Amino acid sequence: MRAAVLQERGGTPVVVDHEEPSEQAGAVLIDVDTAGLGGWDVVGAYRESVDFPCVVRGEGVGRDQDGRRVYFGERSVLPFGALAERTVVPVPEVWEVPDGVDDATAITMAIAGTGALLPLEATRIEAGDRVLVVGGTGALGRIALPLARHFGAGRVVAAARDADALADLKSAGIADEVVTLTGEDDAARLRDASGGDGFDAVLDLVYGAPLEAAIAATRWGARIVNAGTLAGRQVTLGPGALLFRTLTTIGTGQRPPAEREQIWRRLLQLSTEVDLSMPTTHYALEDAATAWQAQVASPHGKVIVDIR
Numbered sequence: 589m590r591a592a593v594l595q596e597r598g599g600t601p602v603v604v605d606h607e608e609p610s611e612q613a614g615a616v617l618i619d620v621d622t623a624g625l626g627g628w629d630v631v632g633a634y635r636e637s638v639d640f641p642c643v644v645r646g647e648g649v650g651r652d653q654d655g656r657r658v659y660f661g662e663r664s665v666l667p668f669g670a671l672a673e674r675t676v677v678p679v680p681e682v683w684e685v686p687d688g689v690d691d692a693t694a695i696t697m698a699i700a701g702t703g704a705l706l707p708l709e710a711t712r713i714e715a716g717d718r719v720l721v722v723g724g725t726g727a728l729g730r731i732a733l734p735l736a737r738h739f740g741a742g743r744v745v746a747a748a749r750d751a752d753a754l755a756d757l758k759s760a761g762i763a764d765e766v767v768t769l770t771g772e773d774d775a776a777r778l779r780d781a782s783g784g785d786g787f788d789a790v791l792d793l794v795y796g797a798p799l800e801a802a803i804a805a806t807r808w809g810a811r812i813v814n815a816g817t818l819a820g821r822q823v824t825l826g827p828g829a830l831l832f833r834t835l836t837t838i839g840t841g842q843r844p845p846a847e848r849e850q851i852w853r854r855l856l857q858l859s860t861e862v863d864l865s866m867p868t869t870h871y872a873l874e875d876a877a878t879a880w881q882a883q884v885a886s887p888h889g890k891v892i893v894d895i896r
């Protein structure tokens with residue numbers, strides 16, 4: 589079968605002929621139709637637990653051997669993964685896709701949707717809150733911003749580095765205000781963008797210096813939740829930074845599969861009630877390296893790889 593294979597940690601995938609997965613107890617053999625990439629695929633040194641070479645893990649939608657249309661997450665039995673014509677995935681990680689849900693939506697509402705929804709809920713948004721999403725132009729951010737409004741936020745602000753992508757969010761009405769992070773006066777400009785004396789709630793998807801600036805742009809009582817590390821894995825906080833504020837990091841992938849499946853089904857329902865539409869760019873499997881590079885370069889939406 590054709591498969592996009594990572595030869596080494598930190599490498600770019602190469603599309604090669606790869607051995608096929610075979611039937612095995614407790615797992616489902618899947619013919620993959622569509623695969624997705626996300627920030628978690630390319631961040632840092634890929635997964636510490638992965639041996640190389642391996643197929644790009646990704647997530648996807650395909651058909652099991654009974655023809656059932658299923659979603660599967662980044663849990664393929666190693667060395668297999670979503671960016672291949674076939675994979676094999678543990679039974680609890682294989683979820684039937686409801687009729688009427690297209691492949692890209694099924695994929696987008698899974699890891700990205702869950703990664704946005706749960707941390708956002710942990711910010712405990714109250715009616716009228718001023719909410720900041722750092723990393724607002726990415727896949728998780730594009731889901732979190734409309735959900736924040738849906739949960740009652742009075743003002744929704746997005747921050748990231750790319751001014752054009754931010755301007756698109758503002759002109760589409762997805763964000764009330766946007767802040768281009770430059771490393772210069774970020775905290776002061778974020779505070780100004782709050783429209784008051786600082787944010788009540790922050791969803792931070794990048795960590796590092798942007799999180800430090802975001803915390804400095806909050807008011808007393810603020811709830812700050814982190815869910816990603818694209819801007820670094822360290823922050824420096826003085827003793828006053830968290831005075832009368834809380835900072836939490838939320839993980840979603842570590843939760844049991846049944847819980848993640850339930851959240852995914854909730855998001856599929858939410859996506860019919862709230863506009864969670866996402867810019868998507870499609871690539872052929874043979875162009876997996878280009879798709880990977882697009883994800884590394886920050887795609888401002890979802891990277892989808894059409895397998896067949």
Ligand SMILES: NC(=O)c1ccc[n+]([C@@H]2O[C@H](COP(=O)([O-])OP(=O)(O)OC[C@H]3O[C@@H](n4cnc5c(N)ncnc54)[C@H](OP(=O)(O)O)[C@@H]3O)[C@@H](O)[C@H]2O)c1
Pocket residue numbers: 626627628629631699700702703704722723724725726727728729747748749750751753769793794798814815816817818819820838839840841883885886887888889
């Ligand atoms: N905790 C969980 O359960 C969970 C679940 C899923 C994902 N995640 C994590 O969430 C993060 C976001 O994932 P994603 O798929 O949304 O990624 P993405 O689509 O690549 O989006 C990343 C966002 O962060 C911004 N960004 C990237 N590097 C930045 C930097 N150095 N400084 C400031 N902004 C930066 C990007 O915009 P610009 O390029 O314009 O700056 C974009 O808005 C990843 O770290 C991922 O691992 C966590």
